[in-house]
Amino acid sequence: MASSRPPAGYDDPRGLPELRALVAERLARLRGVDCDPDEVRITAGTTAGLRHLLPALPPGPVAVDDPGYRAAAATVVLGGRGVVDVPAPGPPPSADVLARCAAAYLTPAHQHPFGPTMSGADRLAVLAASRSTGALLVEDDYDSEFRYDVAPVPALESLDRDRVAYLGTASKTVAPSMRLGWLVAPPALVGEVDRIRRVTHDSAAWPVQRAFLALLRDGYVDKVVRAARRVYAERAARVTAALATHGRTHGPVAGMYATVELSADATRRAQEAARRAGYDVPGLADYCRSHVRHGLVVGFGGCTDEQLDAALAALVRGLEG
């Protein structure tokens, strides 16, 4: 058991050994990632892990889905690199694209924000492109635990440890405010990642690591995931049923949001009606950079069923009005 008092100096920048051991065990069991606890680094979340990887890479931009995870694109830019937009949904970046890039940022279990899982053929293709160009693949595995129907597809990292850096997060199982995640870097990069974390003192807060360790040990995280998978599957079906006649729904296979494509005008009307009812529903265009598409990204993780129904009713009023 770790001491209950904060360490007097900076703690081990890799993270609490007990937490790294539990994370490694869960990664092996749930994600097919075969790593030793010594290879796991505890971070302050997904973007912190990305921030620690970027300076360890050779110069060059990073390929990011467009639309894609906004915080990842912002982290790349703030890290002093360009972003190469990869139109989504679509095939992963090709060898031609990766030849111009230091890395590609991917969400293979559940493309953000459209939702498909990367196919086996696309996984093999992007790994081959990474091997032939040397560009690193950064796997953001943010919500794979919440796959509704079947066990999630094993992580891309499980196919090639040398080409993929794996990022996990507690933001979906506990809360984004927790600011806790984990990173498994390829063996060739881990020394430089450790150096960056050591010289910047940029590691996860000790009390937060202790809190997450307790939540894992007493089964809270597993309980949340088991219960939420069912609830989220039902909510996703409700969103799809309510909006399917108005636009192109992307019925999700996992997670806590569903995306529907609409015209720009219909999107505006729906958002305004939702806002009048007290709900702020993000537009798909907010996730886009050079490939603008319109529609709604309807999140249903932090609400009640009643609130979701009220928000959907408002969206439909706006669409039909």
Ligand SMILES: Cc1ncc(COP(=O)(O)O)c(C=O)c1O
């Ligand atoms: C695609 C994606 N990745 C990762 C995260 C979580 O990031 P963090 O761990 O920095 O909170 C989110 C949260 O919304 C997300 O949408």
